[in-house]
Structure formats: C-alpha cells, structure tokens
Amino acid sequence: MNRKAYLAVVLALSATVTVAGAADEKAAADTAAKAEAVLAGKTATASSGKTEVAKANFEKNDAKLPLWSWQQVKSPVAPNVQQKNWVRTPIDAFVLAQIEAKGIKASPDADRASLIRRATLDVWGVIPTPEQVNEFVNDRSPDAYNKLVDRLLASPQYGERQARRWLDLARYADSTGFQNDTTRPNMWRYRDYVINAFNKDTPYDQFIKEQIAGDEINPKDQNSLVATGFLLNYPDNYNSRDLVQRHYQIQTDMTDTIGLAFLGTTVGCARCHNHKNDKITQKDYFSLQAFLANTSVDEKIVPLVKGEQEIQWEKAQAKYQAATKDIRDKQKAILDTVREAGVKYHKERYLTDSREAIFKAKEQWTPLDRWVNHRLENISTERDVSGYLKRAAEDKNFEGHKPELVEKWAEYEKLTAELKKYDNLKPTAGSRYISAATELGNPVAPPTHVRFTGVHERPLDEVQPAFPAALTDEKPVIVPTATSSGRRTALANWIASPKNPLTARVYVNRVWNQYFGGGIVSTISDFGKAGAKPTNPELLDYLADSFVKEGWDVKKLHKQILLSSVYRQSSAHRDDAYKADPDNKLLAVFPRRRLDAEQIRDSLLVASGKIEDKVGGPSVFPPLPANVNVGVNNFDNNPAWTVSKDWHDHNRRSIYVFTRRSVSYPMLEVFDPANPQLVHSKRDVTTTPLQALTLFNSDIVFGWSQALAGRVINEAGNDDSARLDKLYQILFARSPESSEKSALREFLSKQEKEIKNKTVDGKFEISTPTGLKNAQGQDPVHLAAFVDLVHTVANSSEFSYRF
C-alpha cells in the first residue's frame, strides 16, 4: 500500500489516527532534539527519550476533575443483586451486579478437588499433595474451606509465592547485569526479607517505608537495612567510565521503579519532557528524583546478628584465607611495588567530570563528589593494580613499562595459578555482609536539576524534593537526621499514606491480577490516562478502601478474595457466558490460567517428591543442560554458574535459583519468567515449541518423572489401575476417566512392545523408576513403559494449567 492510501485508511479510523500522527510528529521533534544533542557533543542515554503517544481521549473528562485514579478512594456500598445466595463477600456483590446487568448468571462453585488445587497453586505456587486434597474433600464441616484458606495463608510457602511476584517488581537479581555481570553476594537477604515480610504479614505501608527508607527510619535494625535492597536492584555496569552519568542513571532507575511499583505511574515518561498523557511535568519528575539524590549503597555492612549462614561462611572463608595467606601476601607485596602507579592509572581512565571528582582533595568534595568517590572505592579491586602490572610488564610501548616488571608479573601469574588450586575451599554461596542504601553519613544531598531532554550534561533549573503538583497539594516534610537527608523518609511517608489515591488501588489491583489473570485495571503498572480504565471501579475502590481500613493487612486482602464466590467459581465452559462476554471480563466463569515458570518447575518437584522445603538462604545453582557453556563472570573471574555441590540445593524452589542477569535459568526461561532488567508487572503467557521441547526432553524433567513413577509404584503397589489412579491424584487431584484409563492402558502395552523391539536390536537402554522401595519381581519392560507414561501425563496441558 502506498503511503497516501495507507494514511487514508488510517484516517478513516479515529482510534488509530493519533497513533500514527503522533509518531510522525514526534519523530520530527526528536530529530531536532537529537541534532541539538549531537551539537552539544554529549552522550545521550538512549532511554532518555521514549515515544509517548497521546492516546485518543475517548472519554470526555471534565477538565476540572483530576483523572479517576488521582481522585480520593471512595467507600462504595455493595450493590443490590438478585442472586443473593451467591454472595458471600462484598466482592461478590460488586462482581455479580455487572454479570447480572449482562443478563447472565455467575458460575457455581468448583468441585472441592479443583478448588484446592487452584488455591494451593495460587497461594503457595505448587500443587497440593493427595493427602491434602483428600483431607479437604472429606472435611464435612461447614467451615472446611475457611480452614483451608487459613492453612494456606499460614504456611511459609505463602510468603515464598507472594515474594516472587514482588521480586518481579523489584527487578530482583543476584548479579549486576551488563557484560561483567558481577555477583551481588548479599541480595538474597533482600529476597528473604520479602518472603518474611509476607509471612509475618507486615502491613503494606510499613513494607513500603522499609524498602524506600529503612536505613533512615531505623538505622539500627538489620531487617530495615536489608529492606532497602529494593532500591539497590538496579542493573549496574562496574566498568562504566562515566561515574557522574552512573549517579544520574541510578537515581533514574530508582525513581522510575518507585513510580511504577508503588504508584502505578509512568513517571519516567516525564524525564525528557512533560508527560504526554498525565499531568506530570519534567519539573515534577526531577523533584521526585531529588528524593533519591543522596542515595548510595553500602555493600559491606557487618550483620548485627551472626546467623548460622554467616558462621558457616566465615568458617569456610577463614579456612581459605589460612591456606592461601602465604600466596596472597606475596601477591600483595608484588602489587605494592606498583600500587601507586596502578591506582593512579586506573583513576585516570574515567571521563573528564568523573576525574575532576576523583582527583579532588577530600576536604573539597561536594556531595556529588562524595558519591563518585564512594562508588569508585566500591568497584576498585586488586585487579585494577594487577591489570596495570600486566600491561606494564608485557607492553614495551606502555608508558609504565619497566623491564624489571616482567619478572614480577611472571611471579605474580605463577602465584595466581597456585592460588587457583585453592578455589574449592572458597565459600561458594552466601556472604558475610549485608547491603543497604546509605547516604554516607551526610545529610546534605547533591543538587538536582531539571535536565534538558533528560540529558545529564544539560542541567537547567535546580529543583527541590516535591510531589507531583497536579497530584497533591501536600508538601514533603523533610527532617534530616545526623547521617541522612531524610528525603526518602518523606517520600515513603507520602506514598504509604492512606490519603495517597494511588498506592492502595495499585496494590489491590496487583493482587487481584494474581488470582484472576488480569487486573480490574488491566494495565497493572499504568494507572495514568494512557492506561486502561477500571472495568469495575466500585470494586477497585471497595478493595482499596477496606485494605487501608484493615491496616494495610495483606493476608486479609488475600483471604477476602479467596473466600469470595467469584474465586470459588467453576472454570467450566458455559455457552451462555461465552456468548455474552467472550473475553470473560465480567468473571462469570473462573478464568483458567497457564502456570507460570516457577509454578511449573516447583510443582514438578513436588510431584516427584524431591522438593526441598527449606525456606530462605543464599541462592542456589541447579544444573544447566550439558550444552550450555556460560563461561566466567568477567569481573571477578569466577565461573558464572558453579553447580551447587549439595544436591539438595538442586531441588529447592525456583525463587532460590540464582538470578544471573546474563544467564536465564533455561527451564524457567521458556515459560515467560520475569525479566530482571525491568520492573516486570505482568507475566505473559506465550505458547511455544521450545516449551514443549523443555518439558518433554529435559533430562532433569525426565529424571523427575522417573522419581514420580517410583513414588506412584511405592504408594499404589502393583496394580496398574491403582497406579494410574494414584498418578492422576498426584498431578491433577482427580481420578482418570474411564476413557483416559483405557488410553493409558493401551499405551502401556504398545510401549512395552516398542521397548521389547529395542532389545531385539541389542540397544537395551531403558528407563527405570527411581527410588523404588521394592523392585523385586517387577518386569523391567513394564516399568520402563510406566516411566514413559508418567512422563507423558506430566507433559499434558492439564498439569501446566490451573482450572
């Protein structure tokens, strides 16, 4: 289609006209901005500009009224409905009113087995055991379901599951990303903080305050310090030669993350220009960033209380240190001879404005210089000096070259090789320190400026910390402490205030999305004008209002949803409901959903009986497929992935699998996990052949199927029919239908023949169930066919979905 015709078509569609038009217009403006940037000879951060597209303003908003989500949360009264018997909680009335308005009915409760499988997957992230299913199914007491919900919410697995969703928002990882992808040895403590916060039912307002300002509010409390890990999960590039720009990029990351995660607001849009959709000016944006301006990271805080982990780590470390003391001392002595020159050389490798700060006398440091120098100290290692030595020895043209260094470098390298032999003594997981946000003991923050088109080298007017003017009249109350600016506390207090119209709405909507596979506001992290409008605004406000009134009690929120009739509905297809509401927006039928990456892996582990239920601790490294060779982590020269020695660690829940930003764990990677580079608001569901290959062909999954086969045989005995029942009970919380059973039996006999044929070829390689208590008298061919059957059933759609 030529452009003219194309435009003609587009113009015919008012809904899309702004999309195309705005993009063109924007392009022209951007080209101009870019030209200007190039003229200024600056290095633009590419993220500095993003295309905001003014969406068609389909509702005629009263210009005087703020956007719906910026208005105070109301306290709606549950509407009247006809199907009164169906209503168990106010939630039900809000949902049912819309269903009835469409002229249809809500669905009846799901059967008990489906319900417990669904609820266990939702609350714990794994399938229930047959015992748990039977107990619930056979519990005839009227409050059987309430008891189930209480039991689910009381388990530490609740915290593990909820934490995973929060970590998606916190862009959690155990490494920094970029090419070096340096390990962040302490971040697991933040992950554990989140798990514990959910399990202890920390009120959400407190949860917010601890994560944004724990170090300011409660500097003596280890838990509060660790909580600030939320701010510190930004991807980082230790290699960066532009530390001033790093300061800006890190503040940007923190600001944008807070905006999306807590406020469901794309404040980041306003960094380069006034927000195109929402009333957030560039000044508002930088006024928000000013709250973070003085924030640094301390990665070497000695824990106040040493736990078992620290004791073990230090023990291992002490052993390593003792065994290698001699070698390391000799290495240090060598480096000491070039240290001064080496350090100087390293420092000179930074860009102009960074160098200014680095070479300035400490007494003259500005707050920004303080930040830059602290950063430099954090990322400096012996490798800076040894790298210099190598260069000075090997490179005759290098200015620092001296012939006598050749021998020194040779000796140093010999020692390095010697040292390498002791690597197996090093503690492989965990850490001795905690990481936390800090303002370096100084309450004075660097100034924050509005930046022309968001470019850090083009400062305009200075701004003070302030909340977006169109959103609130409130002014921050900033009380500096002796060691901190107090800015983050002020920000946290505003976000965690019952008066903030966004915070509660955004959070209850996230929880709703978890249970129903879609939010009341479908754009989970965008409650702005360009985002979706709530499909049920009264329900949203009811949830937000009661959440705050109940003291931001997260477990109560979950409980309220779990106890609702909406949640208990059957997912069975109904023609009438489908016709009236094909997208099931009204929830007249419970929406089935594919399990997410962690639910699939963890449930397979549960089925196989291999799951380790240990809660918390350093991240673990389960095995990678044989043909993945990820090499070393460049920064510290350690392998990027050292498979955990303790095999128990291989079977931990997925939340404990080490998140290396450059190496997605392959089994999880294909099932749309969170992308740790971003605030990840919503898990996608894509259906791909790579998923099928992973579930069917992975030796690890196959090993779990072998274990599951062994478990089934141990528990069900020698009768095939009983085995099939048992298998279905474990995987699906139901018994096979007779047509399924006959298909399964038919498969067994066919597969036995195939396996026997293999023996004729002399290629007698068969699978056996593992963990069998009594293998005596069992036909190995029959067992092998049964393993294949188990593996196939575990691959079926029913396992990977919750209905």
Add this chain to the structure above:
Amino acid sequence: MNDKSRREFLLKSGMGLGGAALSGFIPGFGYLTAASAAELIDPLAPKAPHFPAKVKTVIWLHQNGAPSTLDLYDYKPELVKLAGKPIPESFLKGIKTSTQGGITKLFNSPKRQFKQYGESGAWFSDLLPNLAQHADKMAFIKSSVTVGATHDISILKLNTGDVNPGRPSLGAWINYALGSANKDLPSYVVLYSGDREPSAGSVNWSAGFLPAVYQGVAFRPGASPILHLDRPGGLAASEQKNALALLKNLNLKRAAYYPEDTELQARIRAYELAERMQATAPEAVDLSKESEATREAYGLNDEATKAYGEVLLRARRLTERGVRFIQVVNGGADNEITSWDAHNSLEENHSKMAKLVDKPIAALLADLKERGLLETTLVVWASEFGRTPWGESGDGRDHNPWGYTQWVAGAGIKAGTTFGQTDEIGVQSQGQTVDTYDLHATVLQLLGLNHLKTTFLHDGRSERPTVVYGEVIKDLLA
C-alpha cells in the same frame, strides 16, 4: 493466547480494538480477513509488512570487540603522514575522551597497505584480501557514530538501541512485527563461534518488554543446536512417537471441555511443532551434505577459519530455510586473542582476527550470490564502535564511538557505494552521521517496516525499535 490475552496483545500492538474489529484493518498488519485475524492467536503467525519488503532474511555480523576500521576500509593518507606526531587539537573538538593525557601520538601500523578494488574502487587493506574481491557488492557507511566508552553498553546499544538493558533487540522487533516464515525453526537465531556463549548473554537478543516468544534462540555449536532437542533417557524415536500420540489424545480430551480455548489448542500444536523441530533444527545445521568446494570456500579446512566458517555456513543454511534474523557474534582467534579489542599489539590482533572472518564472510557473500539468495538477503557488518587513530600503548588503538565504518550488502542495497566520511585522520565523522538507530531504521525499511509505525504499548508508552530517533539512510538504498 486466549481471547483475553489476544485482546491485550492487540491493544499493546497499538491496534485499537474498535478499529480492528470494525474494519479489519490493523496498522502494521494491513487488512485482516476473518481467517487471518484468527491467526493472531499464534504470536508468530506471519504478518504483512507495511510495504513490500526487499529483504527476507537479515544476517547481522557483529564484529565483537570493535575492529579498527582505519586498518580495514577507511584509508587515511594523512594519518600515514602524521604517524608518530601528536594529534592536532582541532580534531578533538567536541569529544570527551577517557584517558587523561592519554591521547598519545598518532599511530599507523607500518605493515598496512591499502588498495582499491572493483569497479567502485573501494579501499581495502591487506588484512582483507578475500573480502576485497566483493567490493562491488557492498555499501559502506563511513560515518558511523554511537554512544559509550565501554563495550558492554555500546554492544547493548548496537543490538537494542539503549545503553541500559531492558529494551527489545532489533531481531525481536522484527520477529514481533513480521512473525515466522518457517514454523519448523525459530525465526530469530543467534549464532556464535567459539565454545563460550557471548558475554552479557541473552540481554543482547532479548525480547525486552515484548512477549518472551520474540526473543532470539541461541544455536549452540554441535549437532544439536537448540537446548532440549534430543530425546531424554534413551527414549527411542518410536517410543517418543507413541508417547506424543498419547499426549495429544489426553490433551484433546481435556481441550474438548473448553471448546473456545485457543490457548489449549495452541499448546497441542506446539508439541507437534516441537516434534518437527527435532528433525528440522539438526538438519538445518548439518554441514555434512555440503560439498567439499563449499567447505573449502568457507575455510572449514583451516583451523584459523573453521569455527567462524562453520557458523556462517549455518547462517546460509538458515537463510535458505526462511529464518528472518540471524545474529552472528564472532568468538576469538585463540585463547589470547578473544575479540577485535586491540588496545595493544594491534597488528597481531587484527591479522589473526581478520584472518578469522575474511575468508568466511567472502565465501558467504559469494555463496548467497550464487544461490540467488543475495537478492532477498541483507548482510550487515556492524560493530559496537571503531578505534582511534592515536595509538594506545604505542601499538594499539583505543575505542572510537565518533567515526567508524560499517557496511551492508545484498537485497535493496545500492551496491558499490560509500556513504559518509570521517575527518582526515579518522577521529570523527563528518557531515551526515549514521547512528545505531539510523542503521536499524534502514534495516527495518528493507524488511518492509516503517520504524515509526512498528510500535508496542509498554508502561503507557508506544515504544518503537528506534526509541525516539532513527532516520532511514536513503542513500544506501537501491
């Protein structure tokens, strides 16, 4: 996708539901018939470009480590003359460098020789004798610019347009906008030579904020290129066949309860595709049927070129099979020289690295041409930045994001031309520069995509591959 996620997908694709539902027109996808609308259930279903495409496949040859194009293509007699002298201040105007007092004397490798080749008279150095024979197939971009002083951020920018991780790579955008032309293979493949995966890993072929289905699939060395391609636990093919038949049977029984559930149906198809992929993927990378002449041409008989040659031969086979975007990252020449990153001993580094790529790339161009594939294939020779004309440690060169050479060849390209130039000694680009965004916009254009209209709604922003920049370099186009 189920109906709900399909609806979300349509919305995020900037396809106003109202518009699409009413008229069947979706920007970026053209008109939809009822049947093709149903195809959107499959996120990789082929989609129509904005205008007719010149290119079906892109082979993106990332020269990892940043070669000195001053030693390959960008001949500077003035640099030869001034070698050993300090750089005149005027050349440094407007740039920020990272070495204090480190802008040392200008450097020229004494061995370097340049000659003109082909009718176009393009300059090539002695390092690329084979590639030089294809001078008339290429269009040079001699005014490339980018951002960054370190490899990682500039590599990220080369692939995703941003210096921070999180944005989709160019291949992912293409995968999203056009879908797959061959369901039996991934449509976005990453190849690398050497036994180690490229550092920074999948961030460079990530789907970013697009659904993960659009990310690149790394093809590993060896007969089984995709993870989990081989049957597990000694399962024979016949046993697997039985098992998959049972699986389909069970899945169909279950799906029957949910007659409108397209996602469950898609899952059944995914297993069928996976089964086919088990055969098609190894076949696609199986070089055993290639003629001895081809193997020789790609350098498979020489240890110095074997690794890269194999990867490029794989690239050609994937091109034949309709893979849309093939991202090739070179490994090193040996254990010491692991990339083009020659801060010192440039001569040794570049003679080995050039040897690694020269013959294989020349063979690829010749092979594509001979098979008629060059008419629908775009080859891009790109790097994260170039290198400085001043020496580092005497005989190396530092990073140069201000002016360097890249080239494109193949479908839709004005072959035998040169666009842009650097100053007399090769520090900075002069005149119209070509940034990553412009290169991306141009590649998209050749694929039939308007980079301004290839959009995805993410966190309230209508994002596009070229961020807020990008201009198609029309002078490069035939």
